[in-house]
Amino acid sequence: GEDVEQSLFLSVREGDSSVINCTYTDSSSTYLYWYKQEPGAGLQLLTYIFSNMDMKQDQRLTVLLNKKDKHLSLRIADTQTGDSAIYFCASNQAGTALIFGKGTTLSVSS
Amino acid sequence: EPEVTQTPSHQVTQMGQEVILRCVPISNHLYFYWYRQILGQKVEFLVSFYNNEISEKSEIFDDQFSVERPDGSNFTLKIRSTKLEDSAMYFCASSDRGHDEAFFGQGTRLTVV
Numbered sequence: 114g115e116d117v118e119q120s121l122f123l124s125v126r127e128g129d130s131s132v133i134n135c136t137y138t139d140s141s142s143t144y145l146y147w148y149k150q151e152p153g154a155g156l157q158l159l160t161y162i163f164s165n166m167d168m169k170q171d172q173r174l175t176v177l178l179n180k181k182d183k184h185l186s187l188r189i190a191d192t193q194t195g196d197s198a199i200y201f202c203a204s205n206q207a208g209t210a211l212i213f214g215k216g217t218t219l220s221v222s223s
Numbered sequence: 224e225p226e227v228t229q230t231p232s233h234q235v236t237q238m239g240q241e242v243i244l245r246c247v248p249i250s251n252h253l254y255f256y257w258y259r260q261i262l263g264q265k266v267e268f269l270v271s272f273y274n275n276e277i278s279e280k281s282e283i284f285d286d287q288f289s290v291e292r293p294d295g296s297n298f299t300l301k302i303r304s305t306k307l308e309d310s311a312m313y314f315c316a317s318s319d320r321g322h323d324e325a326f327f328g329q330g331t332r333l334t335v336v
Contacts, residue, residue: 157327203266
């Protein structure tokens with residue numbers, strides 16, 4: 114079946130940029146998502162990108178999509194301690210179930 | 224801001240017992256979902272529900288599982304006879320336009336002993 118893979122851990126210093134990477138296998142994916150999960154909280158939709166785009170920027174967040182390599186990344190500029198969380202990459206075709214990665218734990222040290 | 228709420232946050236049950244996990248979706252949403260995450264594994268889709276019926280389900284969602292929208296506000300997941308391997312975090316989600324832009328609850332951690 115279709116799959117989404119991401120690295121499990123990332124550690125950065127406060128103020129640095131964080132880049133979380135993800136690869137997916139479904140070349141028919143219509144949407145690619147980034148969700149954030151803080152301790153004890155649900156999955157919060159951070160941003161998503163249509164497969165016909167290659168970049169989307171939203172304040173400190175930049176999503177880059179390389180459709181040829183099926184590679185998605187999330188860049189967080191000026192990372193803060195409040196950004197410490199688990200970040201999930203997900204993909205789907207329009208109207209179908211989301212396929213998630215295992216999540217990347219981002220640890221931000223001051 | 225409207226949110227999806229799930230109760231309880233943690234449930235411990237004995238193997239073979241029935242459990243019901245409860246969710247209150249966002250009030251004007253029409254699409255409802257359950258996902259689960261076994262510890263250390265990926266978040267997996269279980270079932271979607273629209274117009275009072277199951278619209279899609281995964282192979283995980285076997286006869287032991289059922290969903291119901293008993294009234295205008297709740298959406299429940301029932302596991303008839305729990306197994307150890309049902310231990311997981313169960314997430315409810317809702318959307319006003321299909322799987323895209325689904326809003327998730329905080330999850331119910333189910334522990335089967």
